[in-house]
Amino acid sequence: MAEDMSIESYLAAGGVLTNPTNVPPRYRAELMKLMATFVDSELAGAAGFADIINQGPGIKERIAAAKIVLEKTDNADRVLQIMGDFGADTARYATHHPWTARLARDADIGATRSEHDMRLAVFNYPLQGWTDAVVMNLLMGRAVGVQLSEFSQVSYQPLAEAFRAVIPLEARHAELAQEGFERLMQSDPEAVQASVDYWWPRVAASFGSAASSRADSLKSMGLRKTENAALRARWENETGAILIRLGLVPGT
Amino acid sequence: MARFHDLTVTDVHKTIRDAVVVTLKPENGAADAFDFTQGQYLTFRRDFDGEELRRSYSICAGKDDGILQVGIKRVEGGAFSTWANEHLQVGDTLQAMSPMGSFFTEINPGIARQYLGFAGGSGVTPVLSILKTTLAREPKSSFTLVYANKGVNTIMFREELEDLKNQFMGRLNVIHVLESDAQDIELFTGLVTEEKCAQLFEHWIDIKSVDTAFICGPEPMMLGIAAALRTAGLSDSQIKFELFASAQPGRLKRKVVSVDAASSANQTTAAITLDGATQTVTSPKDVSILDAALQNAMDAPYACKAGVCSTCRCKVLEGEVEMVANHALEDYEVSQGYVLSCQSFPLTDKVVVDYDQ
Structure with a gap:
């Protein structure tokens, strides 16, 4: 029973870690990056969406937008608390950075992160009005759903549990977006299609490159299971089907 | 940021030859900081030859025991656990952070749940806290514990578990699996492996009715049990783990300061x-x-x-x-x-x- 087994081989065999005390250094670093990516993306996403609330065409839309801002901030907090278990200064973290900062609409950054935070590249682009925000929220909401289904299986149990709690909330955000989306299709389908064309490749890029040099080591740590390309393909199929059903053309 | 509080040792007693149960009383009005949830652990710090070591030990007390108690098993070559087993005395002061960990599920007094716990050796400490609290606060729930040990004389809390079986008649079932001591039922001898679990699920444990499983033990045992539970149809959200690796990092070597550390160039x-x-x-x-x-x-x-x-x-x-x-x-x-x-x-x-x- 007391056979010796290294943490590395335990993880490679699908083992689960449960607290910061026995997390290996490189695992700690990759886990922190993963958590920072989520926290920064949620904070940046919420901050960008906050500016849009008052552009909602009616009270229901504004309530939905405000709810999304609240819950994304709350989701960031859940994961930030776990970063705090590892020593991060959670109070300072939440405010040390201008989460509303955006690049130009036509900036060409591919999947490159900014120098100063870990938000997914897609959250560096500015929203242009209500229609644009709804479209972005639908496309990215579906992408977040796919990404969370992957990350809810990470080998750090407290984080896996946090992600499992976040999944239904994020799924609801995508549903709200789809409801708003269907209404917009009745009034201004051209503007919707233009926003789809803008956001589709940028959201697709958030799945990361097909050939990631770190994929194998992340896999052996139990921090990844599925290839980027497979997740991206799943999103393209699912979201493309929704767009086609609504009479739109998915991007390329 | 981590904050340590002083705790006074009010009792130390051996549960087996190389494990102590330590009762602690928070000092300086820190009692609220130690209002734990069943299954959580405390992280202690102590200076050994000028170097600070931190070690985490699970709380073994239940919520209704009215005390704060941890179990510390001596680990071969472990500075902290050896010190605790050989030198710790009533009246000593220890320093610990507030309880941490998420090795528990919410208590719901009205609900009737079936819990299944697996513990290997000293991994029983948090499971004991969970089962005591659950049986006391969920009167309709029951708990089965599969408890793996080397032999009869290394079973921590053996008598306490017997008492609990009597106290919660018919709601607590304990299956001892012993590595080296032969038992009447052959299945209960050996290691708790994936195969052993599968056999237990055939005749001894109604796995289909289990709502939540808790596992705390060494790495290979956790892997085997988790695999068996998944095969039996439990989802990841139904399986709760707690791992304290046997190989917590040892003493760290100090950094070398080079003698010719002159800094002339840029x-x-x-x-x-x-x-x-x-x-x-x-x-x-x-x-x-x-x-x-x-x-x-x-x-x-x-x-x-x-x-x-x-x-x-x-x-x-x-x-x-x-x-x-x-x-x-x-x-x-x-x-x-x-x-x-x-x-x-x-x-x-x-x-x-x-x-x-």
Whole structure:
């Protein structure tokens, strides 16, 4: 029973870690990056969406937008608390950075992160009005759903549990977006299609490159299971089907 | 930020030859800080020859026991556990952080649930806390414990478990599996492996009715049990783990300060180890260690670049650096040579840092 087994081989065999005390250094670093990516993306996403609330065409839309801002901030907090278990200064973290900062609409950054935070590249682009925000929220909401289904299986149990709690909330955000989306299709389908064309490749890029040099080591740590390309393909199929059903053309 | 509180030892007694049960009383009005949830652990710190060691031990008391109690099994070569087993006395003061951990499920007094616990050796401590609390606060729920040990004389809390079986008649079932002592039923001898679990699920445990399973033990045992539970149809959200690796990091060696640490030029030579490979780079002294690594195509870890998150932590093995901001590392980590590489600038002409430690 007391056979010796290294943490590395335990993880490679699908083992689960449960607290910061026995997390290996490189695992700690990759886990922190993963958590920072989520926290920064949620904070940046919420901050960008906050500016849009008052552009909602009616009270229901504004309530939905405000709810999304609240819950994304709350989701960031859940994961930030776990970063705090590892020593991060959670109070300072939440405010040390201008989460509303955006690049130009036509900036060409591919999947490159900014120098100063870990938000997914897609959250560096500015929203242009209500229609644009709804479209972005639908496309990215579906992408977040796919990404969370992957990350809810990470080998750090407290984080896996946090992600499992976040999944239904994020799924609801995508549903709200789809409801708003269907209404917009009745009034201004051209503007919707233009926003789809803008956001589709940028959201697709958030799945990361097909050939990631770190994929194998992340896999052996139990921090990844599925290839980027497979997740991206799943999103393209699912979201493309929704767009086609609504009479739109998915991007390329 | 982590905060330690003083606790007075009010009782120490042996449960088996090399494990003690320590009862603690929070001092200086810190009682609220130790209002634990069943299954949580305490992290203690103590100075050994000028070097701070931190160790985590699970609370074994139930919520209704009215006391704070941990079990500490002596680990071969373990400084803290050996000290606790051989020298700790009533009246001593220990320092610990508030309880942490998420090895529990919410208690719901009205609900009738079936719980299944697996414990290996001293892994029983948090499971004991969970089963005592659950049986007392969920009167309709029942608990089955599969408890693995080397032999009869290494079973921690053996008598206490017998008492609990009587106290919660018909609601607590304990299956002892012993590695080396023969038992009447052959199935209960040997290691708790995936195969053994599958056999237990055939005749002894109604796995289909189990709502939540708790596992705390050594790594191979956790893997085997988890595999068997998944095969039997439990989802990941129904399986709760707690792992305290047998190999918690040992004592850390102090960093070497090179004798010829003169800093004449503005350049430093940095030897940076990452993922087992060491790259030596030359970089200006006003470039952080992290940026020096990144500029040389090393995939060094970072997130906030503001000294807040600690993702970029590395260890300085040789030379000196100046850390201009630190909102994440604690004093004891700094004294062991850890720095936030995004905030650290070389002072000496040569530095050696390691992201793998």
